[in-house]
Amino acid sequence: MTTVQHHRGYDADVLIVGGGIVGVSTATQLIERHPGLSVLLLEKEASLAAHQSSHNSGVIHAGVYYAPGSLKAEFCRRGAAATYEFARRHDVRVEQCGKLIVATEHVEIERLNALYARCEQNRLEPQMLDEAALRELEPRIAGRAAIRVASSGIADYPGMTMTMARLAQEQGAQILLNQRVDALHEDENGITVETSGGRFRAKHAIVCAGLMADRLAKMCNVDLDFRIVPFRGEYYRLPASKNDIVKHLIYPVPDPELPFLGVHLTRMIGGYITVGPNAVLALARAGCDGGRQHGA
């Protein structure tokens, strides 16, 4: 049976749906900024970070591609710094290995120069490498020129999620697993949430349901002006003998015709390297964040 502490007729001041990194971080931030606030987080799976938050590349993005002056560019730069700071303070695995964007064809040099200018505008202190400097830094990467961005890195995002969950719980947040939210009803005094395990009442609800966000929004009768179209990216894991093949994250110059970063080599926090992705239109959402790696 599920039990939660009751506060003046409510199960919580704020109820959060979704125990990925966004939901757990929201819980931690709320409780840190408003001590005494009662926070209840409901997750449908048997563990936290069971979906995208544990099936991603683990990259701390520096914010190379975002439009200068945009909130995305600013949040990405500040978020990367905050991510390193949090990981180091709480002993979460993190490595600031930097990233290279490599032009392999002469025609890509113009786009590389434009990216360099964008990195400068986004205050990322990029470094332009010619062919010889690139070869010296990464002997196994052949290219005509490259940009090095030192602030990119990798982190253990599931570990970070668990650490934030522990911090939130230490400050009174309640986290319930195996609670799939099936319905939300709002009235003038708050919100009632029906789950596979019971019924909860809160003054406010925040939904952080990842790829299910649109379905939860529809349950709340929100008019949507977007649609989630799931793509599945498949990555191959290189054999252990290639674990030291590169020191940086290695990316191509993006093709402006495609909304993807292109096939890249990712150093993973577990010490191995992946190559990918391809991009396949996913027929089911559950499958599109669940199969990041294949053996190579």
Ligand SMILES: Cc1cc2nc3c(=O)[nH]c(=O)nc-3n(C[C@H](O)[C@H](O)[C@H](O)COP(=O)(O)OP(=O)(O)OC[C@H]3O[C@@H](n4cnc5c(N)ncnc54)[C@H](O)[C@@H]3O)c2cc1C
């Ligand atoms: C292949 C891939 C690679 C990526 N690489 C990177 C990267 O390198 N760097 C980076 O910063 N980002 C990367 N991302 C993006 C990053 O993983 C996501 O932005 C992040 O994990 C989103 O977190 P979230 O909490 O919103 O979603 P999720 O981690 O998906 O969490 C949502 C949670 O909501 C729960 N939920 C859904 N519906 C319900 C319901 N009805 N009731 C209760 N619970 C529910 C789910 O079970 C899930 O646990 C990548 C994503 C993918 C798919």
